[in-house]
Amino acid sequence: MEKMYETVCIIRADAGEDVIKGIITKATATVEANGGHVVKLDEWGRRRLAYPIAKKHEGYYFVLNYKSRSEQSKELGRILRLNEDVLRYQTIAGVVGAEEAPKAEDSATKNEATKGDQNG
Amino acid sequence: MDNRGARSSADQRSPGARSSTDQRSPGGRGSTDQRFQGGRKPFIRKKVCRFCKTKGLTIDYKDAKALRPYLTERGRILPRRISGVCAKHQRMISTAIKQARNLAIVPFTVVSM
Numbered sequence: 001m002e003k004m005y006e007t008v009c010i011i012r013a014d015a016g017e018d019v020i021k022g023i024i025t026k027a028t029a030t031v032e033a034n035g036g037h038v039v040k041l042d043e044w045g046r047r048r049l050a051y052p053i054a055k056k057h058e059g060y061y062f063v064l065n066y067k068s069r070s071e072q073s074k075e076l077g078r079i080l081r082l083n084e085d086v087l088r089y090q091t092i093a094g095v096v097g098a099e100e101a102p103k104a105e106d107s108a109t110k111n112e113a114t115k116g117d118q119n120g
Numbered sequence: 121m122d123n124r125g126a127r128s129s130a131d132q133r134s135p136g137a138r139s140s141t142d143q144r145s146p147g148g149r150g151s152t153d154q155r156f157q158g159g160r161k162p163f164i165r166k167k168v169c170r171f172c173k174t175k176g177l178t179i180d181y182k183d184a185k186a187l188r189p190y191l192t193e194r195g196r197i198l199p200r201r202i203s204g205v206c207a208k209h210q211r212m213i214s215t216a217i218k219q220a221r222n223l224a225i226v227p228f229t230v231v232s233m
Contacts, residue, residue, distance in 0.1 A: 008182065008223050049224035050184075059224065063182065090222050092181075 002036070005073045006065050006095040009080055010087040013046050013058035019085055020060050027064055030076045036068025053087045065095070167204025171212075179212045181219035187226055190217065195227040 009027065011020050028038050044061035053059070066072075073091055080089040171177050180186060190198045190205075190213050197217055200210045220226040 010223065050221075050227040051224055053224055061223075088223060090219065092219065 002067050002069055003073075003093050004039075004065070004067050004095050005091055005093050006063065007073075007076060007080075007089060007091040008061065008063050009089040010049070010053070010059035010061055012054075012056060012085045012087055013060050014056070015060070015085045023080075023083060023085065024062055026079065027062075027076060030079055031064070031066045031068055031072055033075075034069070034072055036066055036072040038064060038066045040065040056087060059087050169204065169206035169209055171209040172206055179209065179216045181216035181223075182225065184220065184225045187213070187217055187220055191226065193230065194232070195230040 007027070009023070011023055024041070024043070028041060031038055040063075042063040042065075044063065046058055047061050049057055049059050064076075070093075073093070077089070077091055080086045171179065190203055192198055197214055200207065203210075205213060217226055221228050
């Protein structure tokens with residue numbers, strides 16, 4: 001049975017440009033190898049990590065939305081896990097493509113705790 | 121015709137009747153006056169869940185900015201009693217925050233300087 005998956009992957013930011021591109025193309029190829037298909041590939045680029053992973057403070061993020069069977073998703077996970085340049089990845093199943101939905105950031109909440117957060 | 125006439129007269133009477141009961145309400149304890157009594161009490165704003173109020177507002181673990189209002193300065197998940205989110209959406213927020221933490225989008229803890 002085919003399902004929607006969303007994989008977010010963090011690659012070492014200090015890896016070469018061709019290494020990063022290589023991982024991304026390999027990831028998309030793995031998904032499409034056995035009948036799955038990539039719905040969307042979103043590259044966030046270099047981004048500061050909220051906490052250091054493997055002594056790195058920066059990472060290259062990309063998000064891969066795809067529809068495939070669970071085997072492909074597992075295979076993608078295996079490939080990312082074995083790659084030394086991948087700091088971390090996370091796959092979430094059953095994500096409905098909610099691209100058009102308004103983001104929660106637009107309207108600020110009115111509670112005092114968040115106000116304190118913003119001021120402090 | 122008779123019905124309509126009766127209804128209109130009742131309508132005309134009701135605003136006056138309402139205001140009089142409203143004035144009397146702090147003393148009296150009539151069953152129908154209770155809701156007007158409620159209006160006289162100090163007004164406490166009931167928090168309404170933002171996600172229930174606004175249809176189509178989604179909770180996305182990839183959006184650090186959107187999750188920020190539901191985290192304390194130290195990076196802990198804000199309790200429901202403060203954020204005013206309903207139980208269902210609080211569950212969704214907490215899972216989203218935990219997913220975001222795994223991906224270093226949102227911190228586990230913020231150590232104070």
